[in-house]
Amino acid sequence: MDNQNENNQNEKSQISTSRKPDTLFLYISVITAHLISMASGASMVWTSPVLGKLYLNDTEVNPIGRPITTIEVSMLAAIPTLSNIFGILFMPKLSDIFGRKRYLLCSGLVMLLSGVGLAFSNNVLLMIITRCIFGFPGAWTVVCLYAAEVSEDHNRGKFGCYFGIFQQIGHLFGFVMGPFFSVKHFTLIITSPLLVFVVIFMILPETPKFLLAKDREDECKNVLRKLRSNKSEEEIESDFEKLKENQIKPKEEQGKITDLIKKRESMLAVILGLLPLLTKYCSGVTIIFAFLAPFFDQAGTSLSGDIVAIIIAVFKITFFILTSFIIEKNGRRKMLLISSTSIAIPLFLLGIYFYLQSIDSPIIAHLQWIPLTCLLFTVSFFGLGLGPIVEGWISELPLPELRAVTSSLVHSIGSVVGFALTFMYPIISEFGIQWCVWWFSMNCVVGAILMYFFLPEIQGKSFDEIQEILKNYDVSKNI
Structure with missing residues (x-):
C-alpha cells in the first residue's frame, strides 16, 4: 500500500513538473495583446518624424498651417506623459473588477479612436488632448499582466521580455513610416495595429488566474485547455490545482500606498x-x-x-x-x-x-x-x-x-x-x-x-x- 501511494505521488510530481513546448494559441494570445505595446511604442516616437513637418510654413505639409513654436513643441512632447501618471496609478485597477480582457479591449478601442482623432487634428491643442487620451488607459501595464497570467512558470520570463521588444518594434515602425507619409496618413498607419488588436482579441480568452479569482472554475479549465492544448487532461488538472494553491488570498490583494x-x-x-x-x-x-x-x-x-x-x-x-x-x-x-x-x-x-x-x-x-x-x-x-x-x-x-x-x-x-x-x-x-x-x-x-x-x-x-x-x-x- 505504501509503495502504491509513493508511486502515485511520483506520478503526480512528474505531471506537475512536466514542460511542454509553447502552443501556437499561447503565442497568438501574447503577441496580439502586445499589439498595444507596439502602438504605444510608435506613439512615443510620433514627434520625431512629425516635428520636421510642423516646423514648415507649407500648409500642404503642416496641418496646423504655421511653424510650431518651441514652447508648443515642449507641451506636445511632454504633457502626454502626465496622462500616463493617472493611467498607471488608477486605471489598471479596473482590470481587477472587469477582467484583463475587457479592460484591454476597452483600452484598445479608446486608443484607436484617439489615434484617429490625432490624425485629423489641425491645431496643437487638439494634438495634445488626443495624445493624452491615447496614453491615459495605462494599458501597457495590464498587457504585461495579461501575458504573465496566460504563461507558465518556465516561460513567463521569456514572454515578459516581449513588452520591451514590441515597444522597440513600434519605435522602428514609426521611424520607417514617418518620413514617407503626411502627418494624417502616418498617424493612421501607426494606429492600425490597434484595429487588428480589437478584432482578434475579441475571440481570445480571459486569463486563467482572473477566472479562478472570480470562482469561474469551469471557464478557467477550458481556457487552460486552449492555452496548453498539447497537454493531457491529467496535466491540465494538475496545472489547475497548482493555480488554486498559488492563488493570492483576498486579504493580500489589498495593497495600498x-x-x-x-x-x-x-x-x-x-x-x-x-x-x-x-x-x-x-x-x-x-x-x-x-x-x-x-x-x-x-x-x-x-x-x-x-x-x-x-x-x-x-x-x-x-x-x-x-x-x-x-x-x-x-x-x-x-x-x-x-x-x-x-x-x-x-x-x-x-x-x-x-x-x-x-x-x-x-x-x-x-x-x-x-x-x-x-x-x-x-x-x-x-x-x-x-x-x-x-x-x-x-x-x-x-x-x-x-x-x-x-x-x-x-x-x-x-x-x-x-x-x-x-x-x-x-x-x-x-x-x-x-x-x-x-x-x-x-x-x-x-x-x-x-x-x-x-x-x-x-x-x-x-x-x-x-x-x-x-x-x-x-x-x-x-x-
Missing part, C-alpha cells in the same frame, strides 16, 4: 526600484528618441535624420533581444552597471562634437562620423541594461501583495521626471545642445556610482530570498 511605509523592506523596494529607473530617464536616451530625427539633423551631417532614426531603431531592437538571452548568465546588477557606465562615454563625445560645431571649429568637417557612431553605441549599451531590465527589476523587489502598488508609484514618479526632462529639453537645447548631452552623460556616471554602492544582486534568487536580502540590507556596509 500607505502599506509601503509599514515595512522597511517595502520602502527599500521603492527606493531601489527608483534608482535604475531614474538613471534610465536621466540618461536622456528616451528623450533623444522622442526628438531623434530633428536631433540628428542638428548635427549637420550629410545623412537624413529620418534614415538615421531607422538605423538606430534596428540596433536598439537587436540589443533588446540579445539581452533577453544573456541576462540570466550575467545578472541584473552587473548589466545595469555596464549599461549606465558605457552610455556616458559616447554621450560625452557627442557633446564635444556639438560644442565644436557651436564654435565653428574647422575640424568638424572631419568628424562627420561621430554623431551616428555615438548614437549607435548609446542605444546599443542602453539595450544591454537600462532599457529592457528596469521594468523587470522593479517587479521583482516588492512583496507579491505590494507589487502592483509599488510598480504604480515608482513608474508614476518616473513619469513626472520624464515629463520635466522632455518639457525642458527643447528649451535648453536652444542655448546649446551640447549642454543637454553632457548633462545626460554626467547623470549616467552618477547613476552608475549609486547603483554600484546600493543595488544588491538578485540573480537566481527566489522572491523569498529577495525579501531576506531587503530585510538584512545595511546601507552603511555599502558605502
Whole structure:
C-alpha cells in the first residue's frame, strides 16, 4: 500500500513538473495583446518624424498651417506623459473588477479612436488632448499582466521580455513610416495595429488566474485547455490545482500606498526600484528618441535624420533581444552597471562634437562620423541594461501583495521626471545642445556610482530570498 501511494505521488510530481513546448494559441494570445505595446511604442516616437513637418510654413505639409513654436513643441512632447501618471496609478485597477480582457479591449478601442482623432487634428491643442487620451488607459501595464497570467512558470520570463521588444518594434515602425507619409496618413498607419488588436482579441480568452479569482472554475479549465492544448487532461488538472494553491488570498490583494511605509523592506523596494529607473530617464536616451530625427539633423551631417532614426531603431531592437538571452548568465546588477557606465562615454563625445560645431571649429568637417557612431553605441549599451531590465527589476523587489502598488508609484514618479526632462529639453537645447548631452552623460556616471554602492544582486534568487536580502540590507556596509 505504501509503495502504491509513493508511486502515485511520483506520478503526480512528474505531471506537475512536466514542460511542454509553447502552443501556437499561447503565442497568438501574447503577441496580439502586445499589439498595444507596439502602438504605444510608435506613439512615443510620433514627434520625431512629425516635428520636421510642423516646423514648415507649407500648409500642404503642416496641418496646423504655421511653424510650431518651441514652447508648443515642449507641451506636445511632454504633457502626454502626465496622462500616463493617472493611467498607471488608477486605471489598471479596473482590470481587477472587469477582467484583463475587457479592460484591454476597452483600452484598445479608446486608443484607436484617439489615434484617429490625432490624425485629423489641425491645431496643437487638439494634438495634445488626443495624445493624452491615447496614453491615459495605462494599458501597457495590464498587457504585461495579461501575458504573465496566460504563461507558465518556465516561460513567463521569456514572454515578459516581449513588452520591451514590441515597444522597440513600434519605435522602428514609426521611424520607417514617418518620413514617407503626411502627418494624417502616418498617424493612421501607426494606429492600425490597434484595429487588428480589437478584432482578434475579441475571440481570445480571459486569463486563467482572473477566472479562478472570480470562482469561474469551469471557464478557467477550458481556457487552460486552449492555452496548453498539447497537454493531457491529467496535466491540465494538475496545472489547475497548482493555480488554486498559488492563488493570492483576498486579504493580500489589498495593497495600498500607505502599506509601503509599514515595512522597511517595502520602502527599500521603492527606493531601489527608483534608482535604475531614474538613471534610465536621466540618461536622456528616451528623450533623444522622442526628438531623434530633428536631433540628428542638428548635427549637420550629410545623412537624413529620418534614415538615421531607422538605423538606430534596428540596433536598439537587436540589443533588446540579445539581452533577453544573456541576462540570466550575467545578472541584473552587473548589466545595469555596464549599461549606465558605457552610455556616458559616447554621450560625452557627442557633446564635444556639438560644442565644436557651436564654435565653428574647422575640424568638424572631419568628424562627420561621430554623431551616428555615438548614437549607435548609446542605444546599443542602453539595450544591454537600462532599457529592457528596469521594468523587470522593479517587479521583482516588492512583496507579491505590494507589487502592483509599488510598480504604480515608482513608474508614476518616473513619469513626472520624464515629463520635466522632455518639457525642458527643447528649451535648453536652444542655448546649446551640447549642454543637454553632457548633462545626460554626467547623470549616467552618477547613476552608475549609486547603483554600484546600493543595488544588491538578485540573480537566481527566489522572491523569498529577495525579501531576506531587503530585510538584512545595511546601507552603511555599502558605502
